Amino acid sequence: MPQHFLKCSRARTLSIRQVARMDEAAARDLFQKLRWPDRDGEPECPHCGHGRCYTIRTRNTFKCASCRRGFSVTSGTIFHSHKLKLRDYLLVIALFMNAVKGVSALQISRDVDISYKAAFVLLHKLREAVDDARADMKxxxxxxxxxxxxxxHRRPANQGREGARPAPKxxxxxxxxxxxxxxxxxxxxxxxxxxxxxxxxxxxxxxxxxxxxxxxxxxxxxxxxxxxxxxxxxxxxxxxxxxxxxxxxxxxxxxxxxxxxxxxxxxxxxxxxxxxxxxxxxxxRRVDNGAVVYEVTEMALAHPMSRTWKGYWQKRAPGHHATAA
Ligand SMILES: [Zn+2]
Missing domain, CATH: 3.30.420.10 (Ribonuclease H-like superfamily/Ribonuclease H)
Structure with missing residues (x-):
């Protein structure tokens, strides 16, 4: 059986520069290795669990030899029907985990040149994946x-002004x-x-x-x-x-x-x-950053599509803006 990807020495370090220079094929290869880490990136059907699949190279998808259904490396995960390049997701994860004190969606949207909404939802999905992966940990x-x-936080307008509405609980x-x-x-x-x-x-x-x-x-x-x-x-x-x-x-x-x-x-x-x-x-905090980036990507690829964050901005009433960074 191939060695688990995260245990290889090459999984230890990863710089932002390396990720930024990565082409989409290399990013896809890496995503495959992290989605199916015990199979050296060899796909396994997410519908029926069958281990033999055909690769449809022109569309970067797979077809199960048993149930005949199609899927991609991100099917059913938090990156399902992704709009960004896989390389850019990796870049977001690298920036997210490199910032030891955390990073805001605004900062990510500037650094990767993606919309604030995309960054906001993506960071929340990543937190959800990390939290859920560790839910049974004791x-x-x-x-x-x-x-x-x-x-x-209380909005300043609600504080101490005569006749203003009372400060919220x-x-x-x-x-x-x-x-x-x-x-x-x-x-x-x-x-x-x-x-x-x-x-x-x-x-x-x-x-x-x-x-x-x-x-x-x-x-x-x-x-x-x-x-x-x-x-x-x-x-x-x-x-x-x-x-x-x-x-x-x-x-x-x-x-x-x-x-x-x-x-x-x-x-x-x-x-x-x-x-x-x-x-x-x-x-x-004492683990090599590359290992952490790969681990979070692996958690995200093992995490099912998020109910909370799917179509989040579409579901919100017009004019109602999120306040969390
Ligand atoms: Zn199948």
């Missing part, structure tokens, strides 16, 4: 858990993060840092933990029944006998820099996806 070992509030949401000291970050977005949501989050995303570190917020009290716990009192000490949540805090500070620097005020609606994106970035 953190283990020495685990730090903490919560922090994000989002909640704050859209601030709490992000819970569990960070393993040996690697791995998982997140959830909840209305507030509370015991019930903490417990539910831990059930879903924390596996076998040797020790759980948390601050003295009462939301984490119930975890004593399940784990060996170490609690930190921030007023007294940041690290006493290894009892600290520095890993979780540095995740939140990266998230905060991303929020301020690139996403400005990520709307509450998509906050879970932004958090998942930042968790992924955090977990891959």
């Amino acid at each position: 953190v283990r070992g020495e685990v730090e858990i903490d919560g922090a509030y994000f989002g909640g 704050s859209e601030k949401r709490c992000i819970l993060a569990a960070v393993s000291r040996t690697g791995g970050t998982v997140t959830a977005v909840v209305s507030s840092e509370n015991g019930k949501d903490v417990l539910e989050f831990v059930r879903r995303r924390v596996g076998q933990a040797d020790t759980v570190y948390a601050d003295e917020h009462p939301s984490y009290d119930a975890l004593h029944a399940r784990f060996e716990m170490k609690r930190i009192n921030h007023r007294w000490s940041y690290s006493e006998n290894g009892a600290n949540t520095n890993g979780a805090e540095s995740f939140f500070s990266r998230m905060r820099r991303g929020e301020i620097g690139q996403y400005h005020r990520p709307s509450g609606r998509y906050l879970d996806r932004y958090a998942a994106e930042m968790a992924y970035r955090s977990d891959r």
Whole structure:
């Protein structure tokens, strides 16, 4: 069996310049290798799973030898019925993942010379693919858990003016993060840092933990029944006998820099996806950029067409503009 593509040495580095110079045939070849990584890019029918397919070179499509149906390298994935060149998708992914603190749709639309709408939807589809690919991931070992509030932008016009309509209820949401000291970050977005949501989050995303570190917020009290716990009192000490949540805090500070620097005020609606994106970035921060670009492309090609983002701009009422970057 051929070696999995991501394990090859040539998958390790990839510069923006290399991607920009890539021709469409090379991009298609790469997409095939990432869509069917265990078959060295040899297509497998997405309709019936049959392994023998004919290549229709003139149209860059395939035809299944068993069910006789046609498909392309992007059929059924988030790139389904793509409008951009495959090379440009790769370029977007490379720019997206090269920006350690995240990148805005506006920036991508300028850099790749695609419409803002195309960039906006594409970035959201990529976040969705990354988030869903990691949905079953659990953190283990020495685990730090903490919560922090994000989002909640109010339009200045709604603030404090006599006779103006009252300010809308704050859209601030709490992000819970569990960070393993040996690697791995998982997140959830909840209305507030509370015991019930903490417990539910831990059930879903924390596996076998040797020790759980948390601050003295009462939301984490119930975890004593399940784990060996170490609690930190921030007023007294940041690290006493290894009892600290520095890993979780540095995740939140990266998230905060991303929020301020690139996403400005990520709307509450998509906050879970932004958090998942930042968790992924955090977990891959010491991995070669080429490997990360290929991995995200592979996740995107393994992800089914997005219901949320299919025809997104067509579905929106006229005059209603998205505010998220
Ligand atoms: Zn088939």
